[in-house]
Amino acid sequence: MNRIIRKLLNNTASLIGLLLLLVFILIAVFAPYLAPPLFPDPYQIPRMSWDVEPQPPGFPMSDDMRFVYESLGKPITRDKAIFGTAQGGYDIFYGLIWGTRTAFRIGIITVTLSMLIGVILGSLSAYFGGWLDELLMRITDIFLSIPFLVAAMVLTTILGRGLDKVMIALVAFGWMGYARVIRGSILSTKEEVYVMAAKALGVKDFRIIAFHLLPNTIFPVLVQASMNIGSMVVTAAALSFLGVGAPLGYADWGQMVSFARNWIIGSPGKAGEYWYAVFFPGIFIVLFVLSWNLVGDTLRDILDPRLRGEL
Amino acid sequence: MNNSLISIKNLVKYFPIKKGVFRSTVGWIKAVDKISFDIYNGETLGLVGESGCGKSTTALTILRLEEPTSGEIFFQGENISSINKKQMRKYRKDLQIIFQDPYSSLDPRMKIKNIIAEGLAAHNLLDSRTRVQKVGELLERVGIPPDYMDRFPHEFSGGQRQRIGIARALALNPKMIICDEAVSALDVSIRSQIINLFKELQSEFNLTYLFIAHDLSVIKYISDRVAVMYLGKIVEIAPKDIFFKNTLHPYAIALVSAVPVPNPDFKRKRILLPGDVPSPANPPKGCRFHPRCQKVMEICSQVEPELKKLDKDHYVSCHLY
Amino acid sequence: MENKNRDKVLEVKNLKTYFFTEDGIVKAVDGVDFEVYQGETLGLVGESGCGKSVTAFSILKLLDYPGKTVEGQILFKEDDLLKKSEEQMRKIRGKEIAMIFQEPMTSLNPVFTIGFQIAESLKVHYKMSNLEARKKVIELLEKVGIPIPEQRVDEYPHQLSGGMRQRAMIAMALACDPVLLIADEPTTSLDVTIQAQILELMKTLLKQFNSSLIMITHDLGVIAEIADRIAVMYAGKIVEYTDTRSIFFSPLHPYTFGLLTSIPRLDMEMEKLESIPGVVPDPLHFPEGCKFHPRCGFATERCRKEEPSLLEIENGHIVRCWQVDRVREEAKKIAFTRRLAVVE
Ligand SMILES: Nc1ncnc2c1ncn2[C@@H]1O[C@H](COP(=O)(O)OP(=O)(O)OP(=O)(O)O)[C@@H](O)[C@H]1O
Ligand SMILES: Nc1ncnc2c1ncn2[C@@H]1O[C@H](COP(=O)(O)OP(=O)(O)OP(=O)(O)O)[C@@H](O)[C@H]1O
Ligand code: SF4
Ligand code: SF4
Ligand SMILES: [Mg+2]
Ligand SMILES: [Mg+2]
Numbered sequence: 017m018n019r020i021i022r023k024l025l026n027n028t029a030s031l032i033g034l035l036l037l038l039v040f041i042l043i044a045v046f047a048p049y050l051a052p053p054l055f056p057d058p059y060q061i062p063r064m065s066w067d068v069e070p071q072p073p074g075f076p077m078s079d080d081m082r083f084v085y086e087s088l089g090k091p092i093t094r095d096k097a098i099f100g101t102a103q104g105g106y107d108i109f110y111g112l113i114w115g116t117r118t119a120f121r122i123g124i125i126t127v128t129l130s131m132l133i134g135v136i137l138g139s140l141s142a143y144f145g146g147w148l149d150e151l152l153m154r155i156t157d158i159f160l161s162i163p164f165l166v167a168a169m170v171l172t173t174i175l176g177r178g179l180d181k182v183m184i185a186l187v188a189f190g191w192m193g194y195a196r197v198i199r200g201s202i203l204s205t206k207e208e209v210y211v212m213a214a215k216a217l218g219v220k221d222f223r224i225i226a227f228h229l230l231p232n233t234i235f236p237v238l239v240q241a242s243m244n245i246g247s248m249v250v251t252a253a254a255l256s257f258l259g260v261g262a263p264l265g266y267a268d269w270g271q272m273v274s275f276a277r278n279w280i281i282g283s284p285g286k287a288g289e290y291w292y293a294v295f296f297p298g299i300f301i302v303l304f305v306l307s308w309n310l311v312g313d314t315l316r317d318i319l320d321p322r323l324r325g326e327l
Numbered sequence: 328m329n330n331s332l333i334s335i336k337n338l339v340k341y342f343p344i345k346k347g348v349f350r351s352t353v354g355w356i357k358a359v360d361k362i363s364f365d366i367y368n369g370e371t372l373g374l375v376g377e378s379g380c381g382k383s384t385t386a387l388t389i390l391r392l393e394e395p396t397s398g399e400i401f402f403q404g405e406n407i408s409s410i411n412k413k414q415m416r417k418y419r420k421d422l423q424i425i426f427q428d429p430y431s432s433l434d435p436r437m438k439i440k441n442i443i444a445e446g447l448a449a450h451n452l453l454d455s456r457t458r459v460q461k462v463g464e465l466l467e468r469v470g471i472p473p474d475y476m477d478r479f480p481h482e483f484s485g486g487q488r489q490r491i492g493i494a495r496a497l498a499l500n501p502k503m504i505i506c507d508e509a510v511s512a513l514d515v516s517i518r519s520q521i522i523n524l525f526k527e528l529q530s531e532f533n534l535t536y537l538f539i540a541h542d543l544s545v546i547k548y549i550s551d552r553v554a555v556m557y558l559g560k561i562v563e564i565a566p567k568d569i570f571f572k573n574t575l576h577p578y579a580i581a582l583v584s585a586v587p588v589p590n591p592d593f594k595r596k597r598i599l600l601p602g603d604v605p606s607p608a609n610p611p612k613g614c615r616f617h618p619r620c621q622k623v624m625e626i627c628s629q630v631e632p633e634l635k636k637l638d639k640d641h642y643v644s645c646h647l648y
Numbered sequence: 649m650e651n652k653n654r655d656k657v658l659e660v661k662n663l664k665t666y667f668f669t670e671d672g673i674v675k676a677v678d679g680v681d682f683e684v685y686q687g688e689t690l691g692l693v694g695e696s697g698c699g700k701s702v703t704a705f706s707i708l709k710l711l712d713y714p715g716k717t718v719e720g721q722i723l724f725k726e727d728d729l730l731k732k733s734e735e736q737m738r739k740i741r742g743k744e745i746a747m748i749f750q751e752p753m754t755s756l757n758p759v760f761t762i763g764f765q766i767a768e769s770l771k772v773h774y775k776m777s778n779l780e781a782r783k784k785v786i787e788l789l790e791k792v793g794i795p796i797p798e799q800r801v802d803e804y805p806h807q808l809s810g811g812m813r814q815r816a817m818i819a820m821a822l823a824c825d826p827v828l829l830i831a832d833e834p835t836t837s838l839d840v841t842i843q844a845q846i847l848e849l850m851k852t853l854l855k856q857f858n859s860s861l862i863m864i865t866h867d868l869g870v871i872a873e874i875a876d877r878i879a880v881m882y883a884g885k886i887v888e889y890t891d892t893r894s895i896f897f898s899p900l901h902p903y904t905f906g907l908l909t910s911i912p913r914l915d916m917e918m919e920k921l922e923s924i925p926g927v928v929p930d931p932l933h934f935p936e937g938c939k940f941h942p943r944c945g946f947a948t949e950r951c952r953k954e955e956p957s958l959l960e961i962e963n964g965h966i967v968r969c970w971q972v973d974r975v976r977e978e979a980k981k982i983a984f985t986r987r988l989a990v991v992e
Pocket of ligand 1: 342383404
């Protein structure tokens, strides 16, 4: 065990991944200190001005905005938008900090739920085989044949706007990969002699799945899951970008990017004038995805069969 | 019949051969094809035969780990070949199995304590404290220090793992243990330790063994009776002494003569069989051994010989007798 | 011994091959000496992990990192193979020294026909044309007892049974009339009746080709049948080395003695099997002194401290043990009953 930890620390890529993830966790945990909320709902991004146009980093809070807050009796905790403001005067920095929590929530909840569904269906399918397997796998195929983004969009359109709806859509169309992976490995693992031995002892089917099959097959799924956390967040962001995600002003990275939609090119003669509106949200998303991928790689290395014996 | 623990009547196990996109069945592997024999209380029945002749399938079908295609299996006079899964669980305590590969037969992610206690847990026997105590006793009995019970299988050598497998089988106080090539994968010096352990346990716990092996020397040492299988059929079955003194079936004779003997002065006439074992999907007509048999006669390719009783307890399936 | 007048084909002197692993140095072969004479079969026996395969790979210099031969000489026709370049070794492998592996399926390439694979070395070493090589291959396949060789030559390994594949491997090894054959457990994965076929075949071919053979196996029955002399290995070292009859009738090393009394056998009745207690030591943590001492019934204080060296005890009977005399007394009793069994 110690050797594995030592190995990981020697590996720059996994070290970077773990550090990045740690930074994001710290941001999420200390969000109230990094960006103290102004509203009872901390996910509501405060606006720094009424400007439609994004404003550059360091932009101070406009006087009329200050007046609004003061008249509402809100203490002004920060009077500069250090990453600039997005369309509509929303503070990019604030949105990103609190958006980190949103990202973790989306990633972890959707991945956990879809993994759970996938693992249950996949293991039942593989273990019992026969018509059940046939049925479940056909259903999986049908779900897989629908393009993910389109399906998720249609579903969110039907269910309505909102993060929870986005998550439902992500789960509904995100479990198939797990089902396939777990089914494949259970199909081979259930031929192992120790499974036969358990049956010979009279161990019940569900106990065999829970105590023998899953512990020996779940790890590739966990690797896949950890890598998917990043991509789930990207998809959620894409849905927000397309306008079916979080409600207006909600601290969500996708929303931050979608605010930049009309400003990406810049104004005539000043290409890239509003770079900050895309750059900061973009870099958060990229680093978040990268950190989970590196962590996933690390997990895979740990679970590499060549290292197995030492676990 | 009166003192048989297990009695098998016309047991058949075919595996379907599936082909094509629709996985339609295009044929059958006749792994076990109408075999009948008894295993007497307290004895060791040795089952030999070459790879693929159906030894493991016979074992697994007796335990209902494979469903028999047809035929009957009686355990202490009760037909267990068609009872349902739940009813079968009751008999699992009495019928245990030890496998060949000491590496794949133990779950790599389980502590050996839990591996050995698994049967007890499955049948809700003993409370958890007495279970641990029992595991300790079992480990001690099979020659592994009880304080190793919190270790994982990979921390043990092949021979030790096989001992753990034995302890697992013993935990439920079975009446019979099927040893499917249980010593075949072990090194010479370890193999004799395990064989001796089997012998000791037999008298201590009054066990009945079905001892499957491809090594006739091991069979000769451990068995009371010997059964020889060829392509899904039992071709000869006899008490050990009679079998080795008076081997009758031409295949069994060739098998005995092929065993290398660790004695450079041991001279004998070796019968070399031509060709390979045919596929069980498409066994030869008549006597399944006839394409390789030196004594083949006209009738052999036409009529399948029955397993005939020659002497007291000596059965042969060959037209010569 | 009569061998002294014959030509020495191979002489291995103080061969040491270690594996430099992360956990430490595995001394897989730790000072092995033996020689092989023209036309004879030397048996190399021992339990799993004692270094038999590594010895074979070292002779052909087929070891990869982390394995390395750190010391010793391998004199083949009086030339040290360890001093040869990879280029020179390639000319020796397959032509002068050929190897037969345990698993015929993995040592044959599944994507080429067996004819192509056997012809390859003929083309490389003898610069034969395709047609010549094919003719020779068919001849070889016939020699190793493969029926309808004209047809089999164009088949792929998976189309052959295990026994046929092993025959094809033997044909491949014999293609260039090697001076020395090394067979690493060539019959272990085969059924007894097929094993008997292959052993008979090997015996006939060896006589015909007058090649020498190093036969590696853990099966004492196989070795009794085919070997002229035997080296017994334990934990990377040879512990006993002499002619086959002496090994079986008057073993002088406790390990050999223990092995012989612990195998069930067809040629005699046995009341009880003896067994060697304990397990083969972990190669990373070999015991001090004689490596066999924790399992040895003859062990004394001296054995625990000092490692014995290989000594010629009787004419040509070489043993690594401090207690040879006591073992000899014990063995006499056993050997007596054994001879009786033979007479019967
Ligand atoms: N689950 C299965 N599906 C299809 N065929 C099977 C299955 N199990 C066994 N067979 C086939 O049935 C035949 C008998 O196999 P079995 O494992 O009983 O042989 P065996 O005598 O135990 O051989 P070995 O000595 O190699 O263990 C073989 O041809 C095998 O390929
Ligand atoms: N690539 C390797 N890395 C580290 N150790 C190795 C390697 N290959 C072999 N060894 C070690 O070398 C020792 C001798 O191995 P070898 O394969 O020669 O045994 P063997 O006598 O041929 O056994 P078997 O009968 O199992 O084939 C073993 O302890 C093994 O663990
Ligand atoms: S029945 Fe005929 S072919 Fe079969 S074993 Fe007897 S003699 Fe041989
Ligand atoms: S030297 Fe001692 S311990 Fe080693 S084999 Fe001889 S008697 Fe046994
Ligand atoms: Mg089997
Ligand atoms: Mg080897």
